[in-house]
Amino acid sequence: MRIDLHTHSTASDGTDTPAELVRKAGDAGLDVVALTDHDTTRGHAEAVKALPEGLTLVTGAELSCRLNGTGLHLLAYLFDPDEPALLAERELVRDDRVPRARAMVGKLQELGVDIEWEHVARIAGDGSLGRPHIAEALVELGVVPTVSDAFTADWLANGGRAYVDKHELDPFEAIRLVKAAGGVTVFAHPLAVKRGEVVPVEAIARLAEAGLDGIEADHMDHEPATRARLKGLAGELGLLATGSSDYHGSRKTCLLGEYTTDPEVYGEIIRRATGAFPVPGTGGVPA
Incomplete structure (x- = not known):
């Protein structure tokens, strides 16, 4: 069973439409794919409509957060997209x-x-x-x-010459809001140092105490030693360890299914979620 829990479409900053993305996921041999556009669920309806038979869609979003001046992203899965408090915060981020x-x-x-x-x-x-x-x-x-x-200090990296801050959620509040909406949270690429400053491991421990469900360990921006370190940390903190492509279509070099999540971990994510359920494909609409 091949499971990719982190992808983006044209609803945020990917180059494939939601329909194209799910079709490509099916062609890539995935059994499960999560659509996690930045701070929006706008692509979900199109993805569901085009979902090919044999592919299951996990609805979600990647939430923009900031802790003590450092940006971080939380993957939120299977939450109720209409829950008012979380919806209001997503709209604030999007509108900025x-x-x-x-x-x-x-x-x-x-x-x-x-x-x-x-x-x-x-x-x-x-x-x-x-x-x-x-x-x-x-x-x-x-x-x-x-x-x-x-994405370097010369241009757009965090703190770079052309960087500008934006409205972002406090991650502790984000975890609370997602849980209240019946969802599950996973810290996306937590030690991706090539992207800029990352939060210290001590902060991950505090997020775990606040209800964080997991950390994304297998990711293209993590070196092998970092992946091993994160899996060990997940074990120490009682967190789930996921793997995902962070697919953006042609905007990045990563491929669908390049990194995947263990089926047992996926099963636990489903077990914990109460806001929404994975959507099984029934054939989709004609191309």
């Missing part, structure tokens, strides 16, 4: 994305980059606008060779 992106474009212009807001908006389309869209514009302009190269 456009003014934040405009401010980053302004900073890039001050740095001498010939970038226009319309260029970034065209790339984002109807998606939940974020740094990857700006990074893609920098690639198209020849400023950097790849999207990953835009």
Whole structure:
């Protein structure tokens, strides 16, 4: 059983529509895929409608959080998307994305980059606008060779020259809200140092005490030693250890199913969730 619990579509910063994503997940031989767009559930209905037979969809979102000045992401699974308190917080984060992106474009212009807001908006389309869209514009302009190269201190990394803060949830409050909505929380790529500053291990322990369910250990931004360390930490803290691709379509090099979650861990996630249930595919709509 192959299970990938972290993917993105055009509802946020991926390049595949939700329908395309689930079809590709089926073609890749996955049995279960989670759609976890940034701070939104807008792509779920389309994904469910196109879900191929033999593929199960786990609904979710990747929540933007910040702890003591350091950004972190929480994967939230199988929560009630209409629960008012969590919905209100997601909308606050989402609504801050456009003014934040405009401010980053302004900073890039001050740095001498010939970038226009319309260029970034065209790339984002109807998606939940974020740094990857700006990074893609920098690639198209020849400023950097790849999207990953835009996420450095010179450009868009946390604290970088063109970085701008955004509204983000306190992770302890996020865990409380997701639990109240019947969901399950997993700390996404917690030690991905190539992305910038990460929270200390002591903070992960405090999040576990507050009800965090798991940590994403197997991930493209974790070296083998880091993956082993995180699995050991999960055992010490009583957390679930997941694995996921963090697939973004052509915007990143990772492939669907590149890293997967153990079926027993997936079963425990389902057991703990009360806000929603996985959706089995029945054939989807014609391409």
